[in-house]
Amino acid sequence: MHVAVTGPPAPLVVAAPNPGSPLDRAVARLRDGGIVVVVDDEDRENEGDLVMAAQAATGPAVAFFLEHTSGYLCAPISPARAGELDLPAMTEHNSEVHRTAFLVGVDHVLAGDDPESATGRAATLRGLAGPGGASTDFRRPGSVLPLQGRAGGVLRRSGHTEASLDLCVLAGLEPAALICELVTADRRGMMRGPEIAVLAERHDLPVVTIAELVRHRRRSERLVVRTGEREIRTPAGLLRAIAFRALLEDVEHVAFIAGDPTAADDVLVRVHSECVTGDVLGSLKCDCGTQLQLALERIADEGTGVVLYLRGHEGRGIGLGQKLRAYRLQEQGVDTVDANLALGLPVDSREYGVGAQILVDLGVRRLRLMSNNPAKFGGLQGFGLTVVERVPLEVAPNAHSMAYLQTKRDRMGHSLTAPQSAGPSGHTTTTVSTATQELPGSEVTPDDERV
Numbered sequence: 001m002h003v004a005v006t007g008p009p010a011p012l013v014v015a016a017p018n019p020g021s022p023l024d025r026a027v028a029r030l031r032d033g034g035i036v037v038v039v040d041d042e043d044r045e046n047e048g049d050l051v052m053a054a055q056a057a058t059g060p061a062v063a064f065f066l067e068h069t070s071g072y073l074c075a076p077i078s079p080a081r082a083g084e085l086d087l088p089a090m091t092e093h094n095s096e097v098h099r100t101a102f103l104v105g106v107d108h109v110l111a112g113d114d115p116e117s118a119t120g121r122a123a124t125l126r127g128l129a130g131p132g133g134a135s136t137d138f139r140r141p142g143s144v145l146p147l148q149g150r151a152g153g154v155l156r157r158s159g160h161t162e163a164s165l166d167l168c169v170l171a172g173l174e175p176a177a178l179i180c181e182l183v184t185a186d187r188r189g190m191m192r193g194p195e196i197a198v199l200a201e202r203h204d205l206p207v208v209t210i211a212e213l214v215r216h217r218r219r220s221e222r223l224v225v226r227t228g229e230r231e232i233r234t235p236a237g238l239l240r241a242i243a244f245r246a247l248l249e250d251v252e253h254v255a256f257i258a259g260d261p262t263a264a265d266d267v268l269v270r271v272h273s274e275c276v277t278g279d280v281l282g283s284l285k286c287d288c289g290t291q292l293q294l295a296l297e298r299i300a301d302e303g304t305g306v307v308l309y310l311r312g313h314e315g316r317g318i319g320l321g322q323k324l325r326a327y328r329l330q331e332q333g334v335d336t337v338d339a340n341l342a343l344g345l346p347v348d349s350r351e352y353g354v355g356a357q358i359l360v361d362l363g364v365r366r367l368r369l370m371s372n373n374p375a376k377f378g379g380l381q382g383f384g385l386t387v388v389e390r391v392p393l394e395v396a397p398n399a400h401s402m403a404y405l406q407t408k409r410d411r412m413g414h415s416l417t418a419p420q421s422a423g424p425s426g427h428t429t430t431t432v433s434t435a436t437q438e439l440p441g442s443e444v445t446p447d448d449e450r451v
Ligand SMILES: [Zn+2]
Pocket: 275, 277, 278, 279, 286, 287, 288, 289
């Protein structure tokens, strides 16, 4: 997941991973000065890197890296450390495919006459880790390439650079690492999935995915702060509005609240994704605006409930302009799912970790979720939230939205009554189904977080 990089960096709260999890094993190994394998997403580099803490680098450990990797040894360091050591960017205009922030290569003065040797590079790595040391301790250019990690770590950029630094911090070590990409035994290509597993098994190396690290951090760190609060009279009734800023995305969300959710058992909740065309302008191409009004009425009628309005989710997360372009494809006969895919966009890239944290902040623990989407808002257990019921929120189709709603039903599994025909006026008529569907208590829907 790549998120906007404005706003203050989130504080890195060090919360221990689940005992016995792959992340826990990797962190423990790093703490012991060992080597781990970090794997990224299939749709990114699809690579495994060997990773160790730079402060633990030794000649034999670096030799192991040289034996199994490309040998292009990189040393991720924090922005603060790069500043301390006065290390400039390797190039002014970075056109590297993943915008990895390469700094000028260095050799430590203690690396001796053969700084390219394994022992020489180990000395450079330990020097980069610090603590202490000065800019003048390093000759440049040199054979070890420092990389500057992004502040905020994997929550800002899900690369091996940030992952290795986050892992060092989780292990209680200096934020400086040694990383390098695994290559095949014949050294002709990059090592991929099954081969990585075999190598890790043979050398007893813990394997952890960047996705797991992202999930851990999203669940253990505070990602939202309250920014304002006031009662607002709406057509549905008097509701309390609380604004939240999502620290990483630099976007404000708002919750409309009826009654006191902290005092209720199973709180009626709508997590509504922003749709400017439907919510604000009343577009008939979708059912968003009507669903939003219905949800506000439902919580007002019930006396307790939350409508959480998540912004920046336009077009299931693809953005407003992209949504309009997708509409054009839809008019040419492509449905909403294929339209997103045709534009090279994920079907649903919304991420609900922030929404979950807002609900927890509001005191919600068990909720009855107003949604027709069985997959929506999955993977909540890690946040301490349980969906005990799914409450359908059906809007009768009109001539303009029928195809869209049929796609949501047929291709995305939404529980909608079969759209048959639209009213002759083309205006949206609404019905609210009160039927609810009990979910198995221990199960949550598949985690749809994207990294
Ligand atoms: Zn909409």
